[in-house]
Amino acid sequence: xxxxxxxxxxxxxxxxxxxxxxxxxxSGHTALYWYRQSLGQGLEFLxxxxxxxxxxxxxxxxxxxxxxxxxxxxxxxTIQRTQQEDSAVYLCxxxxxxxxxxxxxxxxxxxxxxx
Amino acid sequence: AQSVSQHNHHVILSEAASLELxxxxxxxxxxxxxxxxxYPGQHLQxxxxxxxxxxxxxxxxxxxxxFIKSKFSFNLRKPSVQxxxxxxxxxxxxxxxxxxxxxxxxxxxxx
Numbered sequence: 001x002x003x004x005x006x007x008x009x010x011x012x013x014x015x016x017x018x019x020x021x022x023x024x025x026x027s028g029h030t031a032l033y034w035y036r037q038s039l040g041q042g043l044e045f046l047x048x049x050x051x052x053x054x055x056x057x058x059x060x061x062x063x064x065x066x067x068x069x070x071x072x073x074x075x076x077x078t079i080q081r082t083q084q085e086d087s088a089v090y091l092c093x094x095x096x097x098x099x100x101x102x103x104x105x106x107x108x109x110x111x112x113x114x115x
Numbered sequence: 116a117q118s119v120s121q122h123n124h125h126v127i128l129s130e131a132a133s134l135e136l137x138x139x140x141x142x143x144x145x146x147x148x149x150x151x152x153x154y155p156g157q158h159l160q161x162x163x164x165x166x167x168x169x170x171x172x173x174x175x176x177x178x179x180x181x182f183i184k185s186k187f188s189f190n191l192r193k194p195s196v197q198x199x200x201x202x203x204x205x206x207x208x209x210x211x212x213x214x215x216x217x218x219x220x221x222x223x224x225x226x
Contacts, residue, residue, distance in 0.1 A: 033213065043205065043216035056212050091159070100147045100209045101166040106159040
């Protein structure tokens with residue numbers, strides 16, 4: 001597609017349930033990033049994938065969060081046993097090569113609400 | 116780890132007024148700096164970026180930013196704003212395979 005796409009656009013879940021968020025990066029982009037945007041914390045880095053290398057998970061806030069990237073393309077962010085503080089907009093971005101000067105292109109986000 | 120400070124989180128101004136948003140960063144490595152904009156109901160998009168060369172960078176929609184290394188700053192400017200510039204503006208510094216963002220400036224332009 002022309003840009004980064006994410007699904008679902010909105011997700012409402014109950015505390016304690018697991019959720020999966022999906023990201024389709026721009027075709028040909030080797031680098032993929034997850035961020036989250038919340039009122040209190042602003043925009044925070046979560047995880048970075050580059051090609052077939054091991055991901056940089058240093059931004060994940062707890063072991064309830066995990067992500068994978070299959071075939072170097074689509075990525076799924078999974079949150080287990082969701083908590084109310086997980087409520088946020090989860091943003092995915094991709095860039096051509098992961099170089100520091102590359103532009104990161106952002107998707108529209110998934111708004112997660114944990115009741 | 117890198118960090119970014121943005122001040123004056125809420126800015127209200129009239130059309131044709133000049134806009135300047137401050138951005139100060141902290142990072143010990145090679146500096147790559149970005150300004151992103153988020154229009155109401157839309158996703159983040161790049162306004163401009165700096166990674167080397169001329170410290171005065173021109174971006175889309177008449178925006179520019181100046182990198183001042185001695186002040187660790189990358190301030191955004193536009194000489195004359197329009198109603199359509201109403202948006203949230205984020206400064207970011209790249210390092211360690213990630214962007215670190217400031218808290219953002221919510222800018223409202225009154226017609």
